[in-house]
Amino acid sequence: MRQGFTVAASVVTGIILIAAGVTKAGESDAFAHAVAAYGITPDTFSGTIAMTLPGVEMVTGICLCLRPGRRASALAGLMLCTGFCLLLTWQIFRGETADCGCLGTALKASPPLALFRAACMALLLAPGALRRHGATAIHPPSTSGKQTWPFQNFC
């Protein structure tokens, strides 16, 4: 039951991150403006974030779905979602109510709604990322000593 929850949480969060990355990658200029609208980075850095974040979301999402390095994937997803939560909290604190740019222009969301979504994703990933060392694994290590996932050296 607990294992099933962790797997489902990882896959659902991964799919959302992949969708977010794909939509942002298709509208990079609009996303760069959305990043600049947060007002916390210089323009050039906003452009760099708009360039790289979609790829980061996609790779993290793929790793969460395929789960080759379970804890690393969950930790990467947790770090992303926590970062989003901090940014959205800042945006709400500033009184901004415009679309957060989280899922492109196709699916607009106000900062409070986006914060709720990011917080839920972080909570879903937290058990897998922050579990104690040596806790029961969902997929036990291979007894043959061989790695069983094709991308596990990368994720």
Add this chain to the structure above:
Amino acid sequence: MIGNGSEKFGDAAVKAGVIFATGALLGIGMNALSNRPLPVAWQSEATSGDDAPGGGIQGVSLEELRATLDSGEALAVDARHAALYAEGHIPGAINIAHDRIDRDMNHESDHMASKKVLVVYCASPACDNARVVAMALLAKGMPDVRIFKGGWKRWSEADLPKEKSP
């Protein structure tokens, strides 16, 4: 050890870093291959050029804004949230908040029709809401819409008169 259930937190953190680095490289690659890649030194329309916000919208400097407001031919349009507008805005400015454009435009249609030029501003040079509202005004058929790219931040820093709403 990789993918092992007993993976240490430190190892996982390093691998998470590898995930981010791989993703960043993928993002840069996708940008390079896209039809409209972002330039390395990207600048938002609100800050690129001296007075050219882009998108076919003319920009105005602080001095030009003051001159057109003093002449009475321009109306300042505050694109920020209503609560921020209420705290302080350019004297005489109307509020067309970026999150309720249609409602505010209908409410302020008489005001806007009485002026030749509409100058939209938002919080600072970094914000994008002035452009969003300016585009909506142009789409509604307003003939001369411009953007004050400095926004409320630059107006406040210049210690110019402010007006509060009750």
